Amino acid sequence: MTTLSPSDKALVPFVSVDNMMRLIHHIGVEPMLVGLADYIEQDFRRWELFDKTPRVASHSAEGVIELMPTSDGEVYGFKYVNGHPRNTRDGLQTVTAFGLLADVSTGYPVLLSEMTMLTALRTAATSGLVAKYLAPKGADTMAMIGNGAQSEFQSLAMKALCGISAVRLYDTDRAASEKAARNLAGSGLAITICDTPEESIEGAQIITTCTADKQYATILTDNMVGSGVHINAIGGDCPGKTELAPAILHRSEIFVEYPPQTRIEGEIQQLGADHPVTELWRVMSGQAPGRRSPGQITLFDSVGFAIEDFSALRYVRDRIHGTGYHFDLDLLADPDDPRDLFGMLMRATPATR
Ligand code: NAD
Numbered sequence: 629m630t631t632l633s634p635s636d637k638a639l640v641p642f643v644s645v646d647n648m649m650r651l652i653h654h655i656g657v658e659p660m661l662v663g664l665a666d667y668i669e670q671d672f673r674r675w676e677l678f679d680k681t682p683r684v685a686s687h688s689a690e691g692v693i694e695l696m697p698t699s700d701g702e703v704y705g706f707k708y709v710n711g712h713p714r715n716t717r718d719g720l721q722t723v724t725a726f727g728l729l730a731d732v733s734t735g736y737p738v739l740l741s742e743m744t745m746l747t748a749l750r751t752a753a754t755s756g757l758v759a760k761y762l763a764p765k766g767a768d769t770m771a772m773i774g775n776g777a778q779s780e781f782q783s784l785a786m787k788a789l790c791g792i793s794a795v796r797l798y799d800t801d802r803a804a805s806e807k808a809a810r811n812l813a814g815s816g817l818a819i820t821i822c823d824t825p826e827e828s829i830e831g832a833q834i835i836t837t838c839t840a841d842k843q844y845a846t847i848l849t850d851n852m853v854g855s856g857v858h859i860n861a862i863g864g865d866c867p868g869k870t871e872l873a874p875a876i877l878h879r880s881e882i883f884v885e886y887p888p889q890t891r892i893e894g895e896i897q898q899l900g901a902d903h904p905v906t907e908l909w910r911v912m913s914g915q916a917p918g919r920r921s922p923g924q925i926t927l928f929d930s931v932g933f934a935i936e937d938f939s940a941l942r943y944v945r946d947r948i949h950g951t952g953y954h955f956d957l958d959l960l961a962d963p964d965d966p967r968d969l970f971g972m973l974m975r976a977t978p979a980t981r
Pocket residue numbers: 711713716722723747751773774775776777778779798799800801804838839840841845847861862863864865930931932933
């Protein structure tokens with residue numbers, strides 16, 4: 629084919645996995661977690677501006693494929709993401725993703741990016757940001773239950789954003805804990821691998837559950853959770869997929885991203901539809917209190933919301949300028965005369981061999 633060069637306005641910056649990793653190394657993992665948390669907090673504070681909808685999910689016996697759209701009126705974004713707990717058996721990731729930002733005024737995409745790495749970072753940044761508001765003062769130790777792909781990011785975000793200095797790892801598969809311990813060696817965190825979940829929560833003021841199993845699991849039972857802790861529940865994020873015993877929910881002050889989505893997907897799917905929850909954007913914009921007393925159990929029932937992905941894509945768009953960590957995709961047809969799409973096709977004649 630003889631191809632015609634597209635004009636600059638039709639080229640879409642694309643951040644591949646390789647370039648995302650270069651960008652993360654260029655910025656540094658912890659500074660990037662802090663930067664992402666800042667963008668997420670900015671967007672949570674202007675929450676009411678956004679177009680919001682629970683994500684569009686297509687469920688199967690093996691997992692789920694989801695689309696997560698939102699817009700602030702000027703920029704539109706969406707993420708494609710899957711969740712397939714059995715994938716790791718075949719050497720595949722449980723969660724993979726990519727996402728796009730577009731200019732609302734023209735509808736033209738302005739960024740296409742890998743989001744598997746970025747989702748791990750944005751999920752962790754959100755956890756760290758939320759814990760800043762909810763974890764008990766002086767929290768220095770986190771239990772990390774479920775030591776898969778998200779776990780190192782979660783640990784580093786709690787260090788960078790909340791100041792923890794120790795992580796106690798537990799996973800039903802010890803090899804996962806050993807992998808996490810290896811990856812976190814040199815991070816400045818004191819790492820302990822534990823034999824039971826009970827052992828992992830000894831002395832921990834923050835408990836993160838981040839397991840993957842498509843069922844109502846009970847990772848934490850009621851008697852394991854003492855007063856005053858902050859629970860960062862990451863893994864229960866789908867209908868029929870939870871991690872906490874319902875009794876824990878009844879003892880906790882529950883904080884959520886977007887109630888219409890969390891009631892379908894989060895730990896609170898186990899509760900009545902009118903059980904009170906606090907929306908995090910209200911806490912971040914000063915309209916609702918975060919932790920109110922040292923003895924209170926706070927629970928972040930995290931499911932991951934589209935605005936966090938939007939913030940993360942916004943951050944990447946702002947940070948790739950001048951780095952060269954992207955290349956331009958010829959994604960949009962760009963005829964010289966916008967109404968002559970067919971003519972453009974005809975001019976792109978097959979090359980003579
Ligand atoms: P992963 O498959 O890489 O890791 C999950 C780990 O959990 C594995 O090491 C597994 O051995 C361990 N595990 C399973 N059952 C356990 C149990 N009973 N006790 C202790 N460990 C157990 O998955 P991942 O990518 O790390 O994701 C973890 C979970 O987080 C998934 O359920 C995923 O859907 C969810 N997630 C949530 C968000 C969010 O925004 N809330 C974002 C990304 C991922």
